[in-house]
Amino acid sequence: MLILLWFLVDASWPFWHDFGISQLWASEWYPYESLYGLLPAIIGTAWAMLIAMFIAVPCGLAAAIVSSEILPITWQSWMRLGMEMLAGIPSVVYGLIGLWVLLPWLQNTFDLLTGHNLLAAGMILSLMILPTMMVMSQDALRLIPIEQREAAMNMGMNWSQRLLRVLLPQAWPGIRSGILLGLGRSLGETMAVMLVVGSLDRVPQPIYNILEPAQTLTSRIGREMGEAAFGSMHFSALMACGLVLAVAAICLSLLAQRKSKGFVL
């Protein structure tokens, strides 16, 4: 881990040295004019992640509750099998599904110039992290001892009270790990996002406009790394994008590692 970080810092050092940390909030990325503003891609990454979590967390949690608390055991295992299969599909396949199904749908529904946008990226990502979210939450719910459920029932709690006061608080550490793992995946996912996001290096106008093409850090690296000559400033700037991603991912996993007590995030 440290070697990786050291490598990223080392490779991106010329960039930080020449342009400084202010490039993080500069908004113009034109490598041929030596403009390396990271802001459009950072905003794009953040939006894609937020949209993905906004869809995947409630859906994944609901699926976990339904399958582990309501459905009979045979259905549970089928559902789990389905989710595990979803988790195993290569990301490029999700990207292609996005291209052929999601983009035309978005384009027609919202009457857009093109379906390539942040919403599409977020929706594809949510599909990809849904299985993680669901499987982790389901495991956490299943680990709750039967005695606790019986005790709650004996106290005369109805179903929703049991869910909200006993089951979810007990399962929270597992659910939280699911959320953080999902965040990590949505942060780092490249191929599927690259195919649907539009790769336009521009800060969304206005900033909450998620229906315009945009860029994420990963898709920028994926699109431009092949061309950047090793050791050039462009290469170094792309490494800086990688470093930003790595630092964000490390923060997430530190959060995931931290021992939690109750509803502390």
Add this chain to the structure above:
Amino acid sequence: MIKESIFLMAAMCVSISAQAVERISAVGSTTVLPVMAQAAEAYHAMHPDLTVTVSGGGSGVGIASIIQGTAQLGMASRETSPEEQAKLDGHVDNIVIASDAVAVVVSKAVYESGIQQLSIAQIAAIYRGKIRNWKELGGLDKRILVIDKEASRGTRHVFAKAVLGSSHARAEGASIISGSNNEEQMIVSRSDNAIGMLSNAWLNDEVRGVDVLVDGKAIAPTIEHVRDGSYPIARGLHIFLPHNATAETKDFVQFLLSKQGQAIVKHVGYLPVR
């Protein structure tokens, strides 16, 4: 007896390694790629000892791979920049195997609504964001989906140089960035209001090339107009062959320039050089 058999085995090993299939990789422009792929197949049928793995990435990637030595053959659909050429000089041959037209393409619906010819100034205005609706050009009242390409793409260099004045010019009007020719072709064909740039070999019923107005005369993006030099956005398609390449690789490049290789060039839709 033992000595003999060892000798025999050694000899067999040598002969096996001599017959071993040589694998080389060709990387770069997705415009040159179809020619390379078909030529590799035809060549492999005659010389099973050479397998050429062809992959895209764009002209910039092709040139960078040759400079870094990660590919044995490079493909590019543009001239090298002076910096790139300086790194290639002396140890890499730059060979033109074909030429083609960079067509200004529009979606079928746009073409049928009457946009069938555009001047360079009009195309530039679209890419600079000055014209944003097809209505301003006499078409339907629809916003223009302006497709730009990744900066590393050869087609982008040639187009931007001819239309915007410099190969790295900004295109403020761009609505979306595409990568390979296939990706761009797909976006154009699935839209009703797109404009983009593609090699003439990628035109089809859904992806129409408009005529470019030169001195009041409409020039269609065809091979004939590349041959007579009248089409303004034409270019050579390049292969990069390092001097230290194996004899088989060099022979393969000769094949590209041979009658048979040039027939493939013509078949794909480009103008042969010989």
